[in-house]
Amino acid sequence: MPAEGRPVRDLKSFVLPEIGELWETGDPWEPYQLLDPYGQAVLPAAVFFKDLMTADSSPLTPRSYGMDLLRWWRFLWAYDIEWDRAVREDARDFMLWMKLADKPVRVHWRYRGKDTAKIPTPAQGNRLAPGTPNPVTGKHTVGRKYAPTTRAHCETVLRSFYDFHLARNSGSLLVNPFPLVRGRRYVRANAHHNPEGEHRNQRTGLYRPKIPKQVPRRIPEDKFTEVFAGLRSHRDRALLAFWVATGARAEELLTATQGGAIVGQQTIGVTRKGTRDYQELPATPDAFIWLRLYQEEAWNKGVPRGRRQPLWWTLRRPWRPLEYDAARMMFNRANDLLGANWTLHDLRHTATFLMLDDPSMPPVYVQHILGHKYLSTLDIYNRPTRDDVIAAGLAHHARQRKLRESPPPIPTAPAYDPKSLNVLFGGPLT
Structure with a gap:
C-alpha cells in the first residue's frame, strides 16, 4: 500500500x-x-x-x-x-x-451533448498520422x-x-509534492563547474522530463514564395512580408498602430512581449508597398483610420483588431496548399537566418532586433538545419561522383638535375 x-x-x-x-x-x-x-x-x-x-x-x-x-x-x-x-x-x-x-x-462545442455517431469526422485524404514527420x-x-x-x-x-x-504557509501544506532531484551527485550543486564557463543551475525537478534540443527551422525561399502566392489578401501579404523582414514575434507585430508604421524611416513600431517596451524595427520596402495596398483597400471599406488605431484589422464587418488566433489560421490555410506545417514562429527563425547569413550584419544588432536579452541566445542558429545537412550531403555525393567519373591526372615525378647527382655520387662536376 x-x-x-x-x-x-x-x-x-x-x-x-x-x-x-x-x-x-x-x-x-x-x-x-x-x-x-x-x-x-x-x-x-x-x-x-x-x-x-x-x-x-x-x-x-x-x-x-x-x-x-x-x-x-x-x-x-x-x-x-x-x-x-x-x-x-x-x-x-x-x-x-x-x-x-x-x-x-475534446469535442467541438457545436456537437457537445449530441450522439457521437452523428459527429462528422474530418476527411483523411493526404492527412498524416499524428506524430509523423511532415x-x-x-x-x-x-x-x-x-x-x-x-x-x-x-x-x-x-x-x-x-x-x-x-x-x-498556506493551508495545511507541509511539503512540495513536486520535489527537486536530491540524488547523491546533487548534494553539492555545481561541484564540477568550470569557473571559466557560464554558471548553470544543475538541480532540476524530480519528475521533469528531458527535452530534446530543437534546431530552428527556416522556410526555404522557393517554399516561402509558394506560401506567399497562396495568400488571399493584401493584408496577409503585408503581414508575412513584415514578419520575415523584422523578425518580430507574431503577437508583437499585431500590436503595431497605424502611426507606428513610418514609411519615410522604413520602420515599424511594436511592443515587445517580455519587457513591454516599444521598439522600432527596420523593414523592407516591399513590406511597406503591400501595407499601402492593404490600407487603401481597407480604408475604402470603412476600417477605422487614425494614428492610434490598430494597424491590422479583420477583413469583414464588424471591424475588429486582428488577433493572434485569426492570423495563425490565415497562415495555416496557406500551409495547407503545400501540405506543410510551418508555424508563424518559423517566420521569425527565417528572418534570423537571413540576417545572420549577411556577413556585414553584426550579431549584436541581430540580438537587438530580435529582442533577446543575451547574445548567447543566437547560438541555437549555429547548429545545422535539416535542409542544410541534406544539401551538404548531396553536394558531397555529387563531388565524389565527379571524381570517380573523371579522376585527376597522376602527377609525374620531376627529373633529377645531373649536377646534383654528380655532387652526391662523386661524378665529374662539368
Whole structure:
C-alpha cells in the first residue's frame, strides 16, 4: 500500500474529467480565473495569479500557467484529493499519466451533448498520422501524447505554485509534492563547474522530463514564395512580408498602430512581449508597398483610420483588431496548399537566418532586433538545419561522383638535375 493507505491507482484506464474551467474575465486586474465544477473561483490559484501579475508578467502568463493548474486540479478532483494534501505519490502518478496516456479528445462545442455517431469526422485524404514527420518541412505533426515540452512546463509551473504557497504557509501544506532531484551527485550543486564557463543551475525537478534540443527551422525561399502566392489578401501579404523582414514575434507585430508604421524611416513600431517596451524595427520596402495596398483597400471599406488605431484589422464587418488566433489560421490555410506545417514562429527563425547569413550584419544588432536579452541566445542558429545537412550531403555525393567519373591526372615525378647527382655520387662536376 502506498503512503497514507491510499489504494494503487489504475492509470491505464484513467480519463481526465472535463470539469472546471479557466475563465477569461476581461478584467485587467484579474485576467483569468480557475473555476471549480460549481463555477466558484479556486482561491489558491487566484492568489498565485495575482502574484504573477504583480511581478509584471504578461497577461498571457496566467493563462499559460492556468492551463497546467486546471489539468492538475482535474486530476485532484477525480481522486477527491485536497490541493494542500497532495503528496509525492500523487505528483508521480500525475506526471506518469501525462507521459503515457493519450491527450483527452475534446469535442467541438457545436456537437457537445449530441450522439457521437452523428459527429462528422474530418476527411483523411493526404492527412498524416499524428506524430509523423511532415514530408515538406520535416517537422513532426501534433501527436496523441503530451509533448515533453508540455510536460516539462507543467512540472515547473506546479513546483513553482507549491513553492509559492509553502513560503506563505498556506493551508495545511507541509511539503512540495513536486520535489527537486536530491540524488547523491546533487548534494553539492555545481561541484564540477568550470569557473571559466557560464554558471548553470544543475538541480532540476524530480519528475521533469528531458527535452530534446530543437534546431530552428527556416522556410526555404522557393517554399516561402509558394506560401506567399497562396495568400488571399493584401493584408496577409503585408503581414508575412513584415514578419520575415523584422523578425518580430507574431503577437508583437499585431500590436503595431497605424502611426507606428513610418514609411519615410522604413520602420515599424511594436511592443515587445517580455519587457513591454516599444521598439522600432527596420523593414523592407516591399513590406511597406503591400501595407499601402492593404490600407487603401481597407480604408475604402470603412476600417477605422487614425494614428492610434490598430494597424491590422479583420477583413469583414464588424471591424475588429486582428488577433493572434485569426492570423495563425490565415497562415495555416496557406500551409495547407503545400501540405506543410510551418508555424508563424518559423517566420521569425527565417528572418534570423537571413540576417545572420549577411556577413556585414553584426550579431549584436541581430540580438537587438530580435529582442533577446543575451547574445548567447543566437547560438541555437549555429547548429545545422535539416535542409542544410541534406544539401551538404548531396553536394558531397555529387563531388565524389565527379571524381570517380573523371579522376585527376597522376602527377609525374620531376627529373633529377645531373649536377646534383654528380655532387652526391662523386661524378665529374662539368
